[in-house]
Amino acid sequence: MSVAEIDAPSPGSDAAHGASEPDMPTPGSLRALADELAEKLPPGCRVEVLGGEIVVSPTPMNPHNFVVRTIMLQMESQLPEDLVTSHNTSVGLDNDDGPSTVPDLLVFPEGAARNPLWLNPPDTVEFVLEVASNSNALSDIKVKPNIYAELGIPIYLIVDPRNGSLTLHSDPRDGEFKGVHKMEFGALVKLPHPLDGIEIDTSSFPLYPDD
Numbered sequence: 001m002s003v004a005e006i007d008a009p010s011p012g013s014d015a016a017h018g019a020s021e022p023d024m025p026t027p028g029s030l031r032a033l034a035d036e037l038a039e040k041l042p043p044g045c046r047v048e049v050l051g052g053e054i055v056v057s058p059t060p061m062n063p064h065n066f067v068v069r070t071i072m073l074q075m076e077s078q079l080p081e082d083l084v085t086s087h088n089t090s091v092g093l094d095n096d097d098g099p100s101t102v103p104d105l106l107v108f109p110e111g112a113a114r115n116p117l118w119l120n121p122p123d124t125v126e127f128v129l130e131v132a133s134n135s136n137a138l139s140d141i142k143v144k145p146n147i148y149a150e151l152g153i154p155i156y157l158i159v160d161p162r163n164g165s166l167t168l169h170s171d172p173r174d175g176e177f178k179g180v181h182k183m184e185f186g187a188l189v190k191l192p193h194p195l196d197g198i199e200i201d202t203s204s205f206p207l208y209p210d211d
Helices: 030-040 062-076 137-151
Strands: 004-007 046-050 053-057 083-086 090-092 105-109 127-131 155-160 165-173 176-184 188-190 199-201
Touching: 062 083, 062 105, 062 127, 062 155, 062 199, 127 137, 137 155, 137 165, 137 176
Parallel strands: 127 155
Antiparallel strands: 004 053, 046 053, 083 105, 105 127, 155 165, 165 176, 188 199
16 A cells, blocks of 8 residues: 545644643544544554645555664663653644654653653654655655654654665754764664764664565
8 A cells, every 4th residue: 555645724823832632633624634544544554744734654564663673672772761762653733734743763751651642742752763665755755854853853863775774864953954964774873962872773674675
């Protein structure tokens, strides 16, 4: 199944960063449509609101999941006690038509992980990971860097098993990441502030099979 995009109204101009639980989506809003669609899709599919569109990503292949799990285990062994990893966790702004994403992996405080929220405010998130797939690579590489920078996520790592490339984004300012570092599989990725000292060994990352 390929990525599906559904036309929707343009996002509203108001964007709140509050850490309280978001109100339920307004009926007929972009987020309400996304929630309705998510309930009808098979388990494992992701439904995100990106650039004024609803984007559906299918269940990923095994190499994708291997990379996510490998990074998760490496980070968990290095994170301070007050930070944890999570997957299948939504991040976004507290308004009906603002962006919302479901990164492959994120890092946020343990206290935030205990909050009964379905949409986590971006100011609680320290790191997001996206592993590109053949169906959603354009969103991960072209669209989400702008979204995550606008949300103020400190670190965004893209792993692309299609060609064995890595892109580390950091220092979000004025709606864009000022730090962009490109690497290849096999590199030792050293994360910047606020995760100084954490390293990710990419030498075991597999490539996707040729079509």
